[in-house]
Structure formats: C-alpha cells, structure tokens
Amino acid sequence: MIESKKYWYHSFMENHKKFIQRAIEISRQKMNEGAGGPFGCVIVKDNAIIAEGWNQVTSTNDPSAHAEVSAIREACKKLNSFQLTGCTIYTSCYPCPMCLGAIYWARPESVYFANTAQDAAKIGFDDAFIYEELQKPFEKFSIPFHQVVAFHKDGLKVFKEWEQKEDKMRY
Amino acid sequence: MIESKKYWYHSFMENHKKFIQRAIEISRQKMNEGAGGPFGCVIVKDNAIIAEGWNQVTSTNDPSAHAEVSAIREACKKLNSFQLTGCTIYTSCYPCPMCLGAIYWARPESVYFANTAQDAAKIGFDDAFIYEELQKPFEKFSIPFHQVVAFHKDGLKVFKEWEQKEDKMRY
Numbered sequence: 057m058i059e060s061k062k063y064w065y066h067s068f069m070e071n072h073k074k075f076i077q078r079a080i081e082i083s084r085q086k087m088n089e090g091a092g093g094p095f096g097c098v099i100v101k102d103n104a105i106i107a108e109g110w111n112q113v114t115s116t117n118d119p120s121a122h123a124e125v126s127a128i129r130e131a132c133k134k135l136n137s138f139q140l141t142g143c144t145i146y147t148s149c150y151p152c153p154m155c156l157g158a159i160y161w162a163r164p165e166s167v168y169f170a171n172t173a174q175d176a177a178k179i180g181f182d183d184a185f186i187y188e189e190l191q192k193p194f195e196k197f198s199i200p201f202h203q204v205v206a207f208h209k210d211g212l213k214v215f216k217e218w219e220q221k222e223d224k225m226r227y
Numbered sequence: 228m229i230e231s232k233k234y235w236y237h238s239f240m241e242n243h244k245k246f247i248q249r250a251i252e253i254s255r256q257k258m259n260e261g262a263g264g265p266f267g268c269v270i271v272k273d274n275a276i277i278a279e280g281w282n283q284v285t286s287t288n289d290p291s292a293h294a295e296v297s298a299i300r301e302a303c304k305k306l307n308s309f310q311l312t313g314c315t316i317y318t319s320c321y322p323c324p325m326c327l328g329a330i331y332w333a334r335p336e337s338v339y340f341a342n343t344a345q346d347a348a349k350i351g352f353d354d355a356f357i358y359e360e361l362q363k364p365f366e367k368f369s370i371p372f373h374q375v376v377a378f379h380k381d382g383l384k385v386f387k388e389w390e391q392k393e394d395k396m397r398y
Contacts, residue, residue, distance in 0.1 A: 072375075118303055154331075168375050172374070182331065199338060200336075203341070204317075208342065214255045
C-alpha cells in the first residue's frame with residue numbers, strides 16, 4: 057500500500073514536471089517560429105495533455121490570442137464544454153488579467169506557472185500595468201471609460217428579460 | 228463656423244446614441260436567439276460600425292467568447308491589425324476583467340457602456356466576484372494557483388531569449 061502510494065506520487069511528480077516543461081518548451085518554440093510573444097500553455101485532464109496554446113497575437117492579428125486563452129479555447133472545443141472541470145492549467149508565465157479572467161470563467165481545478173507578472177513587465181509586457189489599472193475606479197483608467205447614463209434604463213431592461221427567460225443556459 | 232460646429236456636435240451625438248443603442252439591441256437579439264448571455268458590443272471607426280460582437284459562450288463552447296472579446300477579434304480581423312487605434316468600443320455592459328484586459332491589449336481610443344458590473348452580478352454573472360479575486364494575492368485565489376519554483380530559471384531563459392531576439396514584433 058505504502059509502496060503503491062509512493063509510486064503514485066513519483067509518477068504524479070514526473071508528469072507534473074513534464075507538463076510545466078512542455079509549457080516552457082512551447083513558449084520557446086512558438087516564439088522562434090514568429091507566432092508571437094514567449095508564452096506557452098498546456099491543459100491537462102486525467103494526467104494527459106488535452107490542449108496546447110501559445111501566444112499568437114501578432115501572427116493572427118488577435119490581441120486576445122494569448123497562450124492561456126488559446127489553450128482554453130482548444131481544450132473546451134475538445135471537451136465540447138465551456139467549462140474546464142477537472143482540468144489543470146500549466147502556463148509558462150503568470151496569466152495577464154485577460155487570461156486570469158478567462159481562467160475564472162473556464163473554472164479549472166488549479167493553475168501552475170513558472171515566470172511571474174513582474175518578469176513579464178521586465179521584458180516589456182503590460183501585464184503589471186494592466187493589473188495596476190484594474191485597482192482604479194474606471195474614471196481613472198488611462199483609456200477613457202464613460203457610462204452612457206441616458207441608456208442605462210434600456211440596458212437594464214434586457215437584464216430583466218434575461219432574469220425572466222425560462223430556457224436560459226447559465227455559464 | 229459656429230453653425231457647422233453645432234451640426235458636427237449634433238451629428239456626433241446622434242451617432243453616439245445610435246451606437247450604444249445598437250450594442251443594447253444586439254444584447255437582446257442574441258440572447259433571444261440563444262447565443263449566450265445578454266451582452267452586445269459594437270466597435271466604431273471613423274463614425275461607422277466596423278464590427279459587432281455578442282456573448283456566445285454557451286453556443287460555441289468558448290468561455291472567452293464574451294461580447295467585447297468577440298467584437299475585438301472581428302474588428303482586428305477587419306483592420307488586419309492587432310491594435311484598435313482610433314476605434315471606440317460601445318458595450319451594453321461594463322466589461323468583465325477578461326474583456327477589460329482584452330481592451331487594454333487592443334488599445335482603443337475610448338469605451339462607452341450602459342449597464343454596470345454590479346448590474347451583471349445581480350442577474351448572476353461573476354464579473355464582480357472576479358474583480359474581487361483580482362485584488363488578492365494569488366495565494367488566496369479560490370482557484371488554487373502555484374508557482375513551480377523549480378522551473379522558474381528555465382522559464383526566465385526564454386524571456387532572456389525574447390529580449391535578445393532581433394526580429395521580434397512587440398504588441
């Protein structure tokens with residue numbers, strides 16, 4: 057019994073290492089191929105990689121195509137679900153606010169990362185700046201944000217309709 | 228001269244109203260069609276709508292397919308650019324952290340919204356919860372986050388390589 061537990065733990069740790077290594081390997085490979093920034097991500101379910109993602113902002117003209125968002129899209133497509141129940145995300149760098157938001161919406165079990173947001177800031181990525189912006193009220197954002205108060209009522213009507221919608225699918 | 232300024236302002240305000248109304252109209256229409264949650268967005272350049280987006284999380288199994296992210300992807304595809312320079316975003320609801328992150332990466336001129344994050348929370352959307360999570364250190368997130376310290380060095384090596392990469396495209 058103890059031996060089998062030891063074996064399980066050993067095998068878990070070996071896979072664990074393999075997954076974060078794979079995320080880092082993708083970050084290098086795709087950067088060298090010119091896909092985008094140096095970021096890679098893998099999503100694991102039942103001890104196997106079900107999706108890989110990498111930054112492809114500049115090669116696909118999609119500012120949302122970060123490694124984590126790309127991997128989440130791919131994994132969800134494979135699982136035929138908008139939820140990553142039972143999945144673990146391995147990413148080469150701590151997620152930016154956009155990716156962190158996507159992770160919260162996808163609801164995986166846990167997230168492992170190697171580099172930090174500060175590391176990303178040091179090589180010119182705005183993650184840390186955006187995190188700072190998010191601490192502020194929107195009136196102080198560097199991109200001007202305005203509520204169109206005259207249309208708040210109209211907007212709220214649709215929210216009321218959502219509440220009353222009987223066949224709605226929550227997410 | 229004064230008359231023409233007045234005319235310009237009047238026409239600007241009429242369009243302004245039209246754009247936020249259109250975002251709200253999309254939020255209702257797509258909700259009723261079963262695409263996803265009650266959220267719509269339009270992106271405007273040179274006083275014309277260049278892209279429309281709506282929540283399509285549950286119909287496309289993509290947790291990142293919120294109205295703003297969908298509209299940004301569409302607009303960038305159209306502009307053949309990963310930047311929304313000179314564009315204005317009109318969205319039926321204040322963006323969630325994921326969409327706010329995407330907006331920061333896309334760098335539009337400004338953002339107009341109708342409903343608030345609190346309004347969204349009241350009808351069951353996690354925006355406000357995720358904003359609260361983002362205020363915490365990652366060790367306190369409800370989804371467990373861990374840095375794999377043993378592989379930080381390996382991750383940083385790739386960041387160094389990015390710094391030294393001569394043909395990199397910043398974004």
